Amino acid sequence: MGLDIRWPIGLMFSLVGALLIVQGIITGSDTAMYQRSLGININLIWGAVLLIFGGVMTYFAWRATKQPGSPNKR
DSSP states (O other), rough: OOOTHHHHHHHHHHHHHHHHHHHHHHTOOOOTTTTTTOOOOOOHHHHHHHHHHHHHHHHHHHHHSSSSOOTTTT
């Protein structure tokens, strides 16, 4: 069976991270919105963290399919 759970996890985290980055960029100038987080743009920071994690998971899934003798390769 060629199911690798890293593909959907990586793509999901990358998508959510990209959406948070866009949200952080759009609302970056709204100081009242980020008052509770001491003026730190949390959406932008955590969007970047999620995008990096999703990219790493996707890279590992892609690398696993390229290795010779991999059970995912038919």
